[in-house]
Amino acid sequence: MIHRYKCCGYNIVMDVCSGSVHAVDDIAYDIIGLFEDLDKDGVIKEISLKYPGVPVEEIEECYEQTVSLKEAGKLFTEDTFEPIADALKQKTSGVIKALCLHVAHTCNLNCSYCFASQGKYHGERAVMPFEVGKRALDFLVENSGSRRNLEVDFFGGEPLMNFDVVKKLVAYARSIEKEKGKNFRFTLTTNGMQIDDDVIDFANRECHNVVLSLDGRKEIHDRFRVDYAGNGSWERIVPKFKKLVDARGGKGYYMRGTFTHANPDFLNDIKTMLDLGFTELSMEPVVCAPDDPSALTEEDKPAIYEQYEKLAELMIKRDKEGRPFTFYHYMIDLTGGPCIYKRISGCGSGTEYMAVTPWGDLYPCHQFVGDEKFKLGDIYTGVTNTEIQSEFASCNLYAREECRGCFARLYCSGGCAANAYHATGSVKGVYKYGCDLFRKRIECAIAVAVDRALREDDENSDL
Amino acid sequence: MKHIKTIQTRNLCESAKNGGCGECQTSCQSACKTSCGIANQKCENKKESK
Incomplete structure (x- = not known):
């Protein structure tokens, strides 16, 4: 899965599952956008029509770069991580x-x-x-x-x-x-x-x-x-x-x-x-x-x-x-x-992270404190509500259907269980408004990281 | 002519082979905990090849 977007003057392509990030020119941006839908001839034809001043050889060269990156596992990588989501x-x-x-x-x-x-x-x-x-x-x-x-x-x-x-x-x-x-x-x-x-x-x-x-x-x-x-x-x-x-x-x-x-x-x-x-x-x-x-x-x-x-x-x-x-x-x-492993395992609430009330009760996180049905136990006897804890333990990225098609999923791990619960009634739901803002933030965060990386490259090449 | 500049990133597929030590900071995506989101955590496995 890839995600293409424009931000801060950059054309950016994220290869979601490998974690690869590419800064590309307009031609490459369009080629990568067509790559999965058309064969090579179809892509070259479309791009030649859109960029009539660009020699076909150059378009072909760019197409081959895309092929090389796919073969190197840096573009169009498939999500094969579900079997290790619980690991x-x-x-x-x-x-x-x-x-x-x-x-x-x-x-x-x-x-x-x-x-x-x-x-x-x-x-x-x-x-x-x-x-x-x-x-x-x-x-x-x-x-x-x-x-x-x-x-x-x-x-x-x-x-x-x-x-x-x-x-x-x-x-x-x-x-x-x-x-x-x-x-x-x-x-x-x-x-x-x-x-x-x-x-x-x-x-x-x-x-x-x-x-x-x-x-x-x-x-x-x-x-x-x-x-x-x-x-x-x-x-x-x-x-x-x-x-x-x-x-x-x-x-x-x-x-x-x-x-x-x-x-x-x-x-x-x-x-x-x-x-x-x-x-x-x-x-x-x-x-x-x-x-x-x-x-x-x-x-x-x-x-x-x-x-x-x-x-x-x-x-x-x-x-x-x-x-x-x-x-x-x-x-x-x-x-x-x-x-x-970390990116797909979901947040740590209720398993590796808990909140403790002033009188010593344990809750999956601070946001659930005060909602008695989420009480896990207390600091004297430990976790006794194993049913609730199991629900949080199984709350990984793949437990949320809505996350499967999201390009930002490996940067949020499925989001906040409390927000999901308050928005949908289930800790395995998603808080859609929060997701929309999160996706925008990740696009911007990666754009800033791209700018820093490219400037560092330029500075090094100037030495 | 170079049409694509690949930024150096951690290869997540490779990390499936050698990651998962669990030493990293616990994570919480809640808005009121500005200290431990997934996206800005660092890997704490010093031995692992990235």
């Missing part, structure tokens, strides 16, 4: 690599678009006691097999509303990791309201990654991200984020925003983040009920697509100016990305 999950069955610790089911902001109902997850406010968190870390170590790197996210609600416990949990993890042969990687996701010097020092010393919530422009951010008195939070958090990032010394962080129906022109929010001096950025499309006023609509889609293209162009422009920045969804490592 990775079977091999690592019972091994948990990552936990999302809900250390606070409460929040000091009252954002109406919050998927977690203002941090409470449709339940009562709660914070995780140290003993629960400690047991969760022990549970992770006990169930991690020979896996050395263990990932723990401090999540909420707002995790800094339980900061003392977060600090104690990290200290506990550090005290056991050597003896247990493990390496904890911590991530903190925060709205920034309670960032102070103590938090900055802790985050920069202990956290592998910090995710900072900022929606971009002040008026956009303050539309949703308000405190319980209704006051916007932008003025209070931006100086704190700046201080934290300045002190971070190059360690990982993301300035992460959400865009909604109110700002499909989200590139302006990304530009605001850049103007503030942040360079590791993400903007995520809101996921909410279709009748929610902030929900993205079909009418928003063309504008969003255009924004993604302009964002790719901005990245290329700033690359050339020596002022690069990172956009989370355009980070793609064409030479060092995941193997095919």
